[in-house]
Amino acid sequence: MVSWLEELERREAAARDRIAELRGQIDELTALLVEQEGVLSRLEITRETMGEILSAASAVSGPGADKDEVAESANGPMAEAVLTGSPVGVRLVPTWSAELEAEVLPSSYRDIVEILGDAVHPMRAHQLCAALGLSTDKNKVEGFRSKLKRLVERDWIAELEPGLFAARGTPLPTERAPGQPEDAGRR
Incomplete structure:
Protein backbone atom coordinates (compact mmCIF):
# COMPACT_ATOMS: atom_id res chain seq x y z
CA MET A 1 0.00 0.00 0.00
CA THR A 84 11.03 56.00 -63.42
CA GLY A 85 7.67 54.67 -64.53
CA SER A 86 6.45 52.23 -61.91
CA PRO A 87 4.76 49.29 -63.64
CA VAL A 88 1.94 49.28 -61.09
CA GLY A 89 -1.31 50.08 -62.85
CA VAL A 90 0.46 50.56 -66.17
CA ARG A 91 -0.68 48.72 -69.26
CA LEU A 92 2.20 46.75 -70.70
CA VAL A 93 0.32 46.55 -74.00
CA PRO A 94 -0.97 50.03 -74.82
CA THR A 95 -3.81 50.63 -77.24
CA TRP A 96 -2.49 51.08 -80.78
CA SER A 97 -2.33 54.54 -82.25
CA ALA A 98 -0.64 55.93 -85.35
CA GLU A 99 2.18 57.51 -83.35
CA LEU A 100 3.11 54.22 -81.60
CA GLU A 101 5.57 51.76 -83.06
CA ALA A 102 5.77 48.06 -82.17
CA GLU A 103 8.92 48.86 -80.14
CA VAL A 104 6.72 50.08 -77.27
CA LEU A 105 5.44 46.53 -76.80
CA PRO A 106 7.13 43.94 -74.58
CA SER A 107 9.33 41.70 -76.72
CA SER A 108 6.97 38.70 -76.68
CA TYR A 109 4.11 40.84 -78.01
CA ARG A 110 6.36 42.70 -80.45
CA ASP A 111 7.47 39.35 -81.94
CA ILE A 112 3.84 38.40 -82.59
CA VAL A 113 3.10 41.72 -84.33
CA GLU A 114 6.26 41.39 -86.46
CA ILE A 115 5.55 37.76 -87.46
CA LEU A 116 2.00 38.66 -88.50
CA GLY A 117 3.26 41.75 -90.34
CA ASP A 118 5.60 39.56 -92.41
CA ALA A 119 3.11 36.71 -92.91
CA VAL A 120 1.64 36.02 -96.33
CA HIS A 121 -1.57 34.54 -94.90
CA PRO A 122 -3.46 35.03 -91.64
CA MET A 123 -2.31 32.57 -88.99
CA ARG A 124 -3.84 30.50 -86.21
CA ALA A 125 -2.44 30.44 -82.67
CA HIS A 126 -0.66 27.08 -83.08
CA GLN A 127 0.97 28.31 -86.32
CA LEU A 128 2.21 31.43 -84.57
CA CYS A 129 3.57 29.33 -81.70
CA ALA A 130 5.49 27.21 -84.19
CA ALA A 131 6.78 30.30 -86.03
CA LEU A 132 8.00 31.78 -82.74
CA GLY A 133 9.64 28.52 -81.70
CA LEU A 134 7.23 27.99 -78.81
CA SER A 135 5.62 24.75 -77.71
CA THR A 136 2.55 23.73 -79.70
CA ASP A 137 1.01 21.71 -76.86
CA LYS A 138 -2.69 22.49 -76.53
CA ASN A 139 -2.42 24.02 -73.06
CA LYS A 140 0.51 26.25 -74.13
CA VAL A 141 -1.32 27.36 -77.28
CA GLU A 142 -4.40 28.28 -75.22
CA GLY A 143 -2.26 30.42 -72.92
CA PHE A 144 -0.65 32.04 -75.97
CA ARG A 145 -4.10 32.73 -77.42
CA SER A 146 -4.74 35.14 -74.52
CA LYS A 147 -1.80 37.25 -75.72
CA LEU A 148 -3.28 37.28 -79.20
CA LYS A 149 -6.69 38.32 -77.85
CA ARG A 150 -5.04 41.12 -75.84
CA LEU A 151 -3.33 42.40 -78.99
CA VAL A 152 -6.67 42.25 -80.83
CA GLU A 153 -8.44 44.15 -78.00
CA ARG A 154 -5.79 46.85 -78.14
CA ASP A 155 -5.94 47.00 -81.96
CA TRP A 156 -2.36 45.87 -82.69
CA ILE A 157 -3.54 42.89 -84.76
CA ALA A 158 -6.84 41.76 -86.27
CA GLU A 159 -8.86 38.62 -85.74
CA LEU A 160 -10.37 38.13 -89.19
CA GLU A 161 -12.58 35.29 -88.00
CA PRO A 162 -12.56 33.30 -84.77
CA GLY A 163 -9.03 31.98 -84.25
CA LEU A 164 -7.56 33.51 -87.43
CA PHE A 165 -5.12 36.34 -86.72
CA ALA A 166 -3.44 38.80 -89.09
CA ALA A 167 -1.67 42.13 -89.08
CA ARG A 168 -4.02 45.05 -88.56
CA GLY A 169 -5.73 46.22 -91.73
CA THR A 170 -5.41 42.82 -93.44
CA PRO A 171 -8.52 41.97 -95.49
CA LEU A 172 -10.28 38.64 -95.09
CA PRO A 173 -8.65 36.14 -97.48
CA THR A 174 -10.68 34.89 -100.44
CA GLU A 175 -8.80 31.59 -100.71
CA ARG A 176 -7.89 28.97 -98.14
CA ALA A 177 -4.61 29.55 -96.31
CA PRO A 178 -2.42 26.59 -95.34
CA GLY A 179 -3.70 24.93 -92.17
CA GLN A 180 -7.23 26.27 -92.55
CA PRO A 181 -10.35 24.09 -92.95
CA GLU A 182 -11.76 23.64 -96.44
CA ASP A 183 -14.63 26.11 -95.93
CA ALA A 184 -12.44 28.87 -94.39
CA GLY A 185 -11.78 32.00 -96.38
CA ARG A 186 -14.68 31.63 -98.83
CA ARG A 187 -17.50 34.05 -98.17
Missing part, protein backbone atom coordinates in the same frame (compact mmCIF):
# COMPACT_ATOMS: atom_id res chain seq x y z
CA VAL A 2 1.15 3.49 -0.92
CA SER A 3 1.44 6.06 1.80
CA TRP A 4 -0.26 9.43 1.50
CA LEU A 5 3.15 11.13 1.44
CA GLU A 6 4.29 9.12 -1.61
CA GLU A 7 0.96 9.79 -3.37
CA LEU A 8 1.31 13.52 -2.69
CA GLU A 9 4.86 13.53 -4.12
CA ARG A 10 3.69 11.63 -7.21
CA ARG A 11 0.91 14.17 -7.81
CA GLU A 12 3.28 17.13 -7.30
CA ALA A 13 5.74 15.64 -9.83
CA ALA A 14 2.91 15.09 -12.33
CA ALA A 15 1.75 18.71 -11.86
CA ARG A 16 5.33 20.00 -12.39
CA ASP A 17 5.64 17.90 -15.56
CA ARG A 18 2.33 19.24 -16.88
CA ILE A 19 3.41 22.83 -16.09
CA ALA A 20 6.70 22.30 -17.98
CA GLU A 21 4.75 20.85 -20.93
CA LEU A 22 2.35 23.80 -21.00
CA ARG A 23 5.24 26.30 -20.79
CA GLY A 24 6.83 24.56 -23.79
CA GLN A 25 3.56 24.91 -25.71
CA ILE A 26 3.36 28.58 -24.69
CA ASP A 27 6.91 29.14 -26.02
CA GLU A 28 5.98 27.44 -29.32
CA LEU A 29 2.78 29.48 -29.65
CA THR A 30 4.64 32.69 -28.77
CA ALA A 31 7.18 32.00 -31.54
CA LEU A 32 4.34 31.33 -34.03
CA LEU A 33 2.57 34.49 -32.89
CA VAL A 34 5.71 36.60 -33.40
CA GLU A 35 6.19 35.08 -36.88
CA GLN A 36 2.59 35.82 -37.92
CA GLU A 37 2.77 39.35 -36.52
CA GLY A 38 5.88 39.87 -38.71
CA VAL A 39 3.98 38.65 -41.79
CA LEU A 40 1.07 40.95 -41.00
CA SER A 41 3.42 43.89 -40.48
CA ARG A 42 5.09 43.33 -43.86
CA LEU A 43 1.68 43.09 -45.56
CA GLU A 44 0.52 46.33 -43.92
CA ILE A 45 3.71 48.10 -45.03
CA THR A 46 3.23 46.76 -48.56
CA ARG A 47 -0.36 48.04 -48.61
CA GLU A 48 0.77 51.49 -47.43
CA THR A 49 3.61 51.60 -49.96
CA MET A 50 1.35 50.56 -52.83
CA GLY A 51 -1.19 53.19 -51.75
CA GLU A 52 1.55 55.83 -51.83
CA ILE A 53 2.76 54.68 -55.25
CA LEU A 54 -0.73 54.63 -56.71
CA SER A 55 -1.69 57.98 -55.24
CA ALA A 56 1.56 59.54 -56.49
CA ALA A 57 0.99 58.02 -59.93
CA SER A 58 -2.59 59.33 -60.01
CA ALA A 59 -1.25 62.79 -59.13
CA VAL A 60 0.33 62.88 -62.55
CA SER A 61 -2.04 64.93 -64.66
CA GLY A 62 -1.73 62.71 -67.71
CA PRO A 63 0.60 61.80 -70.54
CA GLY A 64 1.50 65.43 -71.23
CA ALA A 65 2.61 66.08 -67.64
CA ASP A 66 6.02 67.63 -67.21
CA LYS A 67 8.51 65.58 -65.16
CA ASP A 68 9.29 68.69 -63.08
CA GLU A 69 5.59 68.98 -62.18
CA VAL A 70 5.55 65.31 -61.24
CA ALA A 71 8.66 65.73 -59.10
CA GLU A 72 6.99 68.59 -57.24
CA SER A 73 3.79 66.61 -56.65
CA ALA A 74 5.61 63.51 -55.37
CA ASN A 75 8.18 63.55 -52.63
CA GLY A 76 10.98 61.27 -51.43
CA PRO A 77 11.18 57.72 -52.75
CA MET A 78 7.72 58.05 -54.30
CA ALA A 79 9.02 60.73 -56.68
CA GLU A 80 11.60 58.27 -57.99
CA ALA A 81 8.96 55.55 -58.47
CA VAL A 82 6.72 57.90 -60.45
CA LEU A 83 9.54 59.38 -62.52
Whole structure:
Protein backbone atom coordinates (compact mmCIF):
# COMPACT_ATOMS: atom_id res chain seq x y z
CA MET A 1 0.00 0.00 0.00
CA VAL A 2 1.15 3.49 -0.92
CA SER A 3 1.44 6.06 1.80
CA TRP A 4 -0.26 9.43 1.50
CA LEU A 5 3.15 11.13 1.44
CA GLU A 6 4.29 9.12 -1.61
CA GLU A 7 0.96 9.79 -3.37
CA LEU A 8 1.31 13.52 -2.69
CA GLU A 9 4.86 13.53 -4.12
CA ARG A 10 3.69 11.63 -7.21
CA ARG A 11 0.91 14.17 -7.81
CA GLU A 12 3.28 17.13 -7.30
CA ALA A 13 5.74 15.64 -9.83
CA ALA A 14 2.91 15.09 -12.33
CA ALA A 15 1.75 18.71 -11.86
CA ARG A 16 5.33 20.00 -12.39
CA ASP A 17 5.64 17.90 -15.56
CA ARG A 18 2.33 19.24 -16.88
CA ILE A 19 3.41 22.83 -16.09
CA ALA A 20 6.70 22.30 -17.98
CA GLU A 21 4.75 20.85 -20.93
CA LEU A 22 2.35 23.80 -21.00
CA ARG A 23 5.24 26.30 -20.79
CA GLY A 24 6.83 24.56 -23.79
CA GLN A 25 3.56 24.91 -25.71
CA ILE A 26 3.36 28.58 -24.69
CA ASP A 27 6.91 29.14 -26.02
CA GLU A 28 5.98 27.44 -29.32
CA LEU A 29 2.78 29.48 -29.65
CA THR A 30 4.64 32.69 -28.77
CA ALA A 31 7.18 32.00 -31.54
CA LEU A 32 4.34 31.33 -34.03
CA LEU A 33 2.57 34.49 -32.89
CA VAL A 34 5.71 36.60 -33.40
CA GLU A 35 6.19 35.08 -36.88
CA GLN A 36 2.59 35.82 -37.92
CA GLU A 37 2.77 39.35 -36.52
CA GLY A 38 5.88 39.87 -38.71
CA VAL A 39 3.98 38.65 -41.79
CA LEU A 40 1.07 40.95 -41.00
CA SER A 41 3.42 43.89 -40.48
CA ARG A 42 5.09 43.33 -43.86
CA LEU A 43 1.68 43.09 -45.56
CA GLU A 44 0.52 46.33 -43.92
CA ILE A 45 3.71 48.10 -45.03
CA THR A 46 3.23 46.76 -48.56
CA ARG A 47 -0.36 48.04 -48.61
CA GLU A 48 0.77 51.49 -47.43
CA THR A 49 3.61 51.60 -49.96
CA MET A 50 1.35 50.56 -52.83
CA GLY A 51 -1.19 53.19 -51.75
CA GLU A 52 1.55 55.83 -51.83
CA ILE A 53 2.76 54.68 -55.25
CA LEU A 54 -0.73 54.63 -56.71
CA SER A 55 -1.69 57.98 -55.24
CA ALA A 56 1.56 59.54 -56.49
CA ALA A 57 0.99 58.02 -59.93
CA SER A 58 -2.59 59.33 -60.01
CA ALA A 59 -1.25 62.79 -59.13
CA VAL A 60 0.33 62.88 -62.55
CA SER A 61 -2.04 64.93 -64.66
CA GLY A 62 -1.73 62.71 -67.71
CA PRO A 63 0.60 61.80 -70.54
CA GLY A 64 1.50 65.43 -71.23
CA ALA A 65 2.61 66.08 -67.64
CA ASP A 66 6.02 67.63 -67.21
CA LYS A 67 8.51 65.58 -65.16
CA ASP A 68 9.29 68.69 -63.08
CA GLU A 69 5.59 68.98 -62.18
CA VAL A 70 5.55 65.31 -61.24
CA ALA A 71 8.66 65.73 -59.10
CA GLU A 72 6.99 68.59 -57.24
CA SER A 73 3.79 66.61 -56.65
CA ALA A 74 5.61 63.51 -55.37
CA ASN A 75 8.18 63.55 -52.63
CA GLY A 76 10.98 61.27 -51.43
CA PRO A 77 11.18 57.72 -52.75
CA MET A 78 7.72 58.05 -54.30
CA ALA A 79 9.02 60.73 -56.68
CA GLU A 80 11.60 58.27 -57.99
CA ALA A 81 8.96 55.55 -58.47
CA VAL A 82 6.72 57.90 -60.45
CA LEU A 83 9.54 59.38 -62.52
CA THR A 84 11.03 56.00 -63.42
CA GLY A 85 7.67 54.67 -64.53
CA SER A 86 6.45 52.23 -61.91
CA PRO A 87 4.76 49.29 -63.64
CA VAL A 88 1.94 49.28 -61.09
CA GLY A 89 -1.31 50.08 -62.85
CA VAL A 90 0.46 50.56 -66.17
CA ARG A 91 -0.68 48.72 -69.26
CA LEU A 92 2.20 46.75 -70.70
CA VAL A 93 0.32 46.55 -74.00
CA PRO A 94 -0.97 50.03 -74.82
CA THR A 95 -3.81 50.63 -77.24
CA TRP A 96 -2.49 51.08 -80.78
CA SER A 97 -2.33 54.54 -82.25
CA ALA A 98 -0.64 55.93 -85.35
CA GLU A 99 2.18 57.51 -83.35
CA LEU A 100 3.11 54.22 -81.60
CA GLU A 101 5.57 51.76 -83.06
CA ALA A 102 5.77 48.06 -82.17
CA GLU A 103 8.92 48.86 -80.14
CA VAL A 104 6.72 50.08 -77.27
CA LEU A 105 5.44 46.53 -76.80
CA PRO A 106 7.13 43.94 -74.58
CA SER A 107 9.33 41.70 -76.72
CA SER A 108 6.97 38.70 -76.68
CA TYR A 109 4.11 40.84 -78.01
CA ARG A 110 6.36 42.70 -80.45
CA ASP A 111 7.47 39.35 -81.94
CA ILE A 112 3.84 38.40 -82.59
CA VAL A 113 3.10 41.72 -84.33
CA GLU A 114 6.26 41.39 -86.46
CA ILE A 115 5.55 37.76 -87.46
CA LEU A 116 2.00 38.66 -88.50
CA GLY A 117 3.26 41.75 -90.34
CA ASP A 118 5.60 39.56 -92.41
CA ALA A 119 3.11 36.71 -92.91
CA VAL A 120 1.64 36.02 -96.33
CA HIS A 121 -1.57 34.54 -94.90
CA PRO A 122 -3.46 35.03 -91.64
CA MET A 123 -2.31 32.57 -88.99
CA ARG A 124 -3.84 30.50 -86.21
CA ALA A 125 -2.44 30.44 -82.67
CA HIS A 126 -0.66 27.08 -83.08
CA GLN A 127 0.97 28.31 -86.32
CA LEU A 128 2.21 31.43 -84.57
CA CYS A 129 3.57 29.33 -81.70
CA ALA A 130 5.49 27.21 -84.19
CA ALA A 131 6.78 30.30 -86.03
CA LEU A 132 8.00 31.78 -82.74
CA GLY A 133 9.64 28.52 -81.70
CA LEU A 134 7.23 27.99 -78.81
CA SER A 135 5.62 24.75 -77.71
CA THR A 136 2.55 23.73 -79.70
CA ASP A 137 1.01 21.71 -76.86
CA LYS A 138 -2.69 22.49 -76.53
CA ASN A 139 -2.42 24.02 -73.06
CA LYS A 140 0.51 26.25 -74.13
CA VAL A 141 -1.32 27.36 -77.28
CA GLU A 142 -4.40 28.28 -75.22
CA GLY A 143 -2.26 30.42 -72.92
CA PHE A 144 -0.65 32.04 -75.97
CA ARG A 145 -4.10 32.73 -77.42
CA SER A 146 -4.74 35.14 -74.52
CA LYS A 147 -1.80 37.25 -75.72
CA LEU A 148 -3.28 37.28 -79.20
CA LYS A 149 -6.69 38.32 -77.85
CA ARG A 150 -5.04 41.12 -75.84
CA LEU A 151 -3.33 42.40 -78.99
CA VAL A 152 -6.67 42.25 -80.83
CA GLU A 153 -8.44 44.15 -78.00
CA ARG A 154 -5.79 46.85 -78.14
CA ASP A 155 -5.94 47.00 -81.96
CA TRP A 156 -2.36 45.87 -82.69
CA ILE A 157 -3.54 42.89 -84.76
CA ALA A 158 -6.84 41.76 -86.27
CA GLU A 159 -8.86 38.62 -85.74
CA LEU A 160 -10.37 38.13 -89.19
CA GLU A 161 -12.58 35.29 -88.00
CA PRO A 162 -12.56 33.30 -84.77
CA GLY A 163 -9.03 31.98 -84.25
CA LEU A 164 -7.56 33.51 -87.43
CA PHE A 165 -5.12 36.34 -86.72
CA ALA A 166 -3.44 38.80 -89.09
CA ALA A 167 -1.67 42.13 -89.08
CA ARG A 168 -4.02 45.05 -88.56
CA GLY A 169 -5.73 46.22 -91.73
CA THR A 170 -5.41 42.82 -93.44
CA PRO A 171 -8.52 41.97 -95.49
CA LEU A 172 -10.28 38.64 -95.09
CA PRO A 173 -8.65 36.14 -97.48
CA THR A 174 -10.68 34.89 -100.44
CA GLU A 175 -8.80 31.59 -100.71
CA ARG A 176 -7.89 28.97 -98.14
CA ALA A 177 -4.61 29.55 -96.31
CA PRO A 178 -2.42 26.59 -95.34
CA GLY A 179 -3.70 24.93 -92.17
CA GLN A 180 -7.23 26.27 -92.55
CA PRO A 181 -10.35 24.09 -92.95
CA GLU A 182 -11.76 23.64 -96.44
CA ASP A 183 -14.63 26.11 -95.93
CA ALA A 184 -12.44 28.87 -94.39
CA GLY A 185 -11.78 32.00 -96.38
CA ARG A 186 -14.68 31.63 -98.83
CA ARG A 187 -17.50 34.05 -98.17
